[in-house]
Amino acid sequence: MYLYQTNNTFFAQVPGKMEELCEQELIELGAKNTRLAYRGIYFEADLLTIYRINYTSRMISRVLAPLKSFHCKNADSIMKLAKQIKWDKLFSLQQTFAITSSVSKSAINNSLYASQVLKDGIADYFRAKFGKRPNVETVNPDVRFNLFIEKDNAVLSLDTSGESLHKRGYRLLAGEAPMQETLAAAIIRLSKWEGEKPFLDCMCGSGTILCEAIMHYCRIPAQKLRKKFGFFHLPDFDKSAWEKFKSEADNQIRPLPKGIISGSDKSQKTINIANENLSRLPYSDSVTLSAHPFQHIKQFENGVLITNPPYGIRLGKRDEVENLYKEFGDFLKTKCKGTSAFIYTGEPSLRKHIGLKTSKRFPLVNGKLEGVLLQIDSYEGSRKKKYQKDEPTIP
Numbered sequence: 461m462y463l464y465q466t467n468n469t470f471f472a473q474v475p476g477k478m479e480e481l482c483e484q485e486l487i488e489l490g491a492k493n494t495r496l497a498y499r500g501i502y503f504e505a506d507l508l509t510i511y512r513i514n515y516t517s518r519m520i521s522r523v524l525a526p527l528k529s530f531h532c533k534n535a536d537s538i539m540k541l542a543k544q545i546k547w548d549k550l551f552s553l554q555q556t557f558a559i560t561s562s563v564s565k566s567a568i569n570n571s572l573y574a575s576q577v578l579k580d581g582i583a584d585y586f587r588a589k590f591g592k593r594p595n596v597e598t599v600n601p602d603v604r605f606n607l608f609i610e611k612d613n614a615v616l617s618l619d620t621s622g623e624s625l626h627k628r629g630y631r632l633l634a635g636e637a638p639m640q641e642t643l644a645a646a647i648i649r650l651s652k653w654e655g656e657k658p659f660l661d662c663m664c665g666s667g668t669i670l671c672e673a674i675m676h677y678c679r680i681p682a683q684k685l686r687k688k689f690g691f692f693h694l695p696d697f698d699k700s701a702w703e704k705f706k707s708e709a710d711n712q713i714r715p716l717p718k719g720i721i722s723g724s725d726k727s728q729k730t731i732n733i734a735n736e737n738l739s740r741l742p743y744s745d746s747v748t749l750s751a752h753p754f755q756h757i758k759q760f761e762n763g764v765l766i767t768n769p770p771y772g773i774r775l776g777k778r779d780e781v782e783n784l785y786k787e788f789g790d791f792l793k794t795k796c797k798g799t800s801a802f803i804y805t806g807e808p809s810l811r812k813h814i815g816l817k818t819s820k821r822f823p824l825v826n827g828k829l830e831g832v833l834l835q836i837d838s839y840e841g842s843r844k845k846k847y848q849k850d851e852p853t854i855p
Contacts, residue, residue: 463526463615465696470510471617472501473522475626475642476825481649482519489513507694511702514621514689516681516709518645518672521624524606524617525694532614534567535577538607541616542581550618550693553590556597557582560619561607568609578607578616603693622690628675629685630740633733634666639768639804643826644672645682647833650822651764651802655720658763662754662791664723667734669766673721674741679712685740715743722748724757754791762798771807782813789814796838806831 464470472491474482479496486494489512491503505513513523530541551557561574568574583593604619626642647669653659655677661669675682683689691697725731728751738744769788771781792801793816805811806829811818814836822833 462695463528468504468506469526470503470505470620471497471524471526472503472513472520473524474499474501474520475640475646476830477823478519478642478646478825481646485517485519485649486513489517507691507696507698508701508705510620510691511689511705512709514625514691515683515706517625518676518682519642519649521626521642522606522619522621523625525620525691526615526617528616530614530616531612532566532568532609533612535573537614538568538574538577539581539584541614542578542585545585545616547582547585548589549695551594551603553586553592553594555602556595558596558598558601558604559607560604561609563609565611566609567612574607574609578605602688604690618690618693620689620691620694622688623686625683627686628671628682630671631666631668631737632740633736638666639668640826641668641672641682643804643824644669645676646824647766647802647804648672648676650833650835651766651800653764653766658719658760659721660760660763660765661723661767662725662757662760662765663767663769664725664734664749665730665768667723667737669768670721670723670734670747671738671741673766674716674738674744674747677720678714678716678741678743680742681706681709684710684713713742716746718746719748721746722750724750724752724754726753727751755787757791757795759795759797760799761796763796763800765792765796765799765801766803767801768804771805771810781807781810785810785813786815789816792816792836792838799838801834801836801838803834803836804831805834808832 472486476499483494483496483501486501486503490509491505493504495502510523513520528541559575559578561571563569563571563574579596586593600623604622606617606619608615626640628641659673664670723734731749731751735749738747769784806826811834816836818834819837820835824831824833
């Protein structure tokens with residue numbers, strides 16, 4: 461038996477600064493005995509829960525099923541491990557595979573080398589048994605393995621997700637420096653928007669935030685467009701249980717009424733890209749898209765605004781960026797009464813140019829870029845700030 465079969469323990473890789481958010485989501489999806497780690501969460505689950513997490517999680521990056529743990533002092537240790545596994549029970553000669561490795565404080569100090577050694581061990585196994593070996597495919601392989609080495613300890617896992625779960629399948633076209641799908645989903649979660657108020661992204665770019673808003677409101681599983689998962693290769697994969705669960709999840713999808721979600725951008729070309737991406741999702745025709753700058757919006761009151769304004773790497777001159785943020789602050793102040801705005805920027809120093817008090821700040825990572833989510837509530841007087849409950853304030 462493999463390690464995950466004996467202890468029901470798995471490991472979820474998560475985006476930076478999102479460990480606690482992702483832990484909450486995992487628990488909601490049925491995970492037990494969660495334990496936080498750096499950019500990851502250990503948890504216990506049965507296989508049906510693994511199917512559910514992979515298919516419906518909006519913030520998790522990958523879920524790994526540990527196969528073997530072993531003492532690893534050098535390359536010979538990896539080759540020895542490779543001989544202990546019946547690889548043809550996990551994937552066939554005709555299927556492709558890939559290996560992702562990471563090393564920390566190990567005598568093997570190069571992750572690419574660790575991957576190469578394991579790849580050679582797998583190839584030797586197939587050659588010895590069949591006279592030839594399967595092909596390596598780094599982009600969308602049939603099965604992906606993960607090798608983690610820390611000091612002299614190593615864990616070999618099967619990636620039950622396959623491709624990273626941030627890849628939803630709707631964004632075939634992207635603008636400059638697009639927001640990751642998992643980050644957009646996290647921001648929507650932090651906003652607590654459930655469709656009871658109108659939703660606007662007034663600098664929508666290629667439409668990632670809008671797509672995640674549709675999926676959230678319509679209860680569309682995050683991987684509705686995905687055809688294959690790594691868990692198909694688990695030796696105890698139950699196809700009938702998976703298909704039954706998938707059907708039940710898809711039956712929860714609900715329509716999107718017109719007038720709830722809208723987006724705009726100053727570029728018609730960008731709006732065309734957003735429309736193309738949105739068109740891959742059910743009920744996207746109920747989203748209102750407009751090609752005009754936010755300065756031309758007459759008003760957006762009593763709603764939820766989520767946007768990712770351009771910043772340093774997406775615009776040229778610094779003074780242009782600062783002026784854009786100032787004008788956006790004026791827009792929020794004069795035209796967005798009763799609205800909660802959530803603004804993600806990859807350059808936290810730009811916050812002061814908005815010129816409005818932030819209710820909360822959440823440090824969040826977009827790929828390799830460390831940014832911040834700002835919450836600005838445009839309520840007057842002593843009116844209760846609904847969107848200011850339950851979330852931690854970052855000083």
